[in-house]
Amino acid sequence: MTPTVKAAASLTDPMGGGATAGPTASDGSPLPDRTLPSFERDVQRMFTHIAGGYEWFDHVASLGNDVLWRPRALWDLDRFRRPGPVSRVLDIGCGTGELARLVARHYGSAYVLGADFTRAMLENAARRSVARPEHARLDYARATALKLPFADGTFDLVTNAFVARNLSDLAVAFREVHRVLRPGGVFLTLEITEPASPAVNRLFHAYFDRVVPWLGGAVGSAGPYRYLPQSLRSLPDRGSFLALLAQNGFPRAATRPQSAGIVTTFLAEAGDRLHENR
Numbered sequence: 001m002t003p004t005v006k007a008a009a010s011l012t013d014p015m016g017g018g019a020t021a022g023p024t025a026s027d028g029s030p031l032p033d034r035t036l037p038s039f040e041r042d043v044q045r046m047f048t049h050i051a052g053g054y055e056w057f058d059h060v061a062s063l064g065n066d067v068l069w070r071p072r073a074l075w076d077l078d079r080f081r082r083p084g085p086v087s088r089v090l091d092i093g094c095g096t097g098e099l100a101r102l103v104a105r106h107y108g109s110a111y112v113l114g115a116d117f118t119r120a121m122l123e124n125a126a127r128r129s130v131a132r133p134e135h136a137r138l139d140y141a142r143a144t145a146l147k148l149p150f151a152d153g154t155f156d157l158v159t160n161a162f163v164a165r166n167l168s169d170l171a172v173a174f175r176e177v178h179r180v181l182r183p184g185g186v187f188l189t190l191e192i193t194e195p196a197s198p199a200v201n202r203l204f205h206a207y208f209d210r211v212v213p214w215l216g217g218a219v220g221s222a223g224p225y226r227y228l229p230q231s232l233r234s235l236p237d238r239g240s241f242l243a244l245l246a247q248n249g250f251p252r253a254a255t256r257p258q259s260a261g262i263v264t265t266f267l268a269e270a271g272d273r274l275h276e277n278r
């Protein structure tokens with residue numbers, strides 16, 4: 001049942017083995033800047049900084065809605081995918097493991113691997129998972145989404161929640177996901193998106209661009225929660241996201257907006273193997 005997973009020691013370590021200084025907000029907390037070559041390392045520093053309070057803050061900042069978004073995304077997934085058994089699932093950017101645990105409960109006989117490049121988030125995930133009934137089918141490993149250390153065609157499903165906005169190169173990540181999925185396997189992305197309605201959009205931005213960074217500042221994380229709305233602006237709109245998926249091996253794809261489009265489930269089925277320019 002267990003997929004071929006390279007030993008954690010062989011994974012690339014984009015942090016280069018040690019914490020270094022990087023861009024910060026006025027309270028000294030990390031504030032990643034996508035234009036800098038250190039962006040990936042700075043994203044790791046940021047998630048290391050917020051790992052301890054991540055789930056708590058996420059529930060508060062989303063006004064509790066995040067606990068509905070992940071199950072709904074799996075509901076969307078089951079309606080999109082073709083019927084068949086699910087035995088191996090990879091959750092990329094698993095963070096503290098909220099989606100990975102849910103996936104393991106949802107697909108009761110599947111082996112689920114949560115992968116993330118931030119050690120502190122993985123440690124948190126492992127701690128939170130140890131007492132769960134699904135623990136025996138759940139593993140965590142350190143890996144970057146841009147170079148996945150798994151053999152071609154290993155997984156039936158690849159999921160990720162609230163990760164896409166943090167990736168320096170979405171096309172590279174999509175090709176990696178395509179490679180590790182079996183043909184016909186499904187890729188689920190859950191991400192914050194721009195609501196289509198102008199009225200909802202105005203409310204959303206008032207909250208997301210002002211209130212959330214203010215809340216972040218109140219808990220010593222001004223940088224991470226200023227970065228959050230900035231990161232949304234780097235995400236392609238829904239149509240461009242689907243086009244990018246199609247260009248990178250996912251010809252059948254769909255979007256399912258949730259909460260008036262504040263978040264969207266993107267679903268994509270892996271087409272034939274990609275051969276060009278690997």
Ligand SMILES: C[S@@+](CC[C@H](N)C(=O)[O-])C[C@H]1O[C@@H](n2cnc3c(N)ncnc32)[C@H](O)[C@@H]1O
Pocket residue numbers: 043044047092093094095096097098099115116117118121143144145146160161162163166167168
């Ligand atoms: C906002 S958190 C989401 C965590 C979790 N998926 C959830 O639903 O709460 C984003 C996670 O993605 C991870 N991440 C960001 N970029 C990554 C990359 N290139 N490779 C692997 N993990 C990445 C971060 O370390 C962080 O744990």
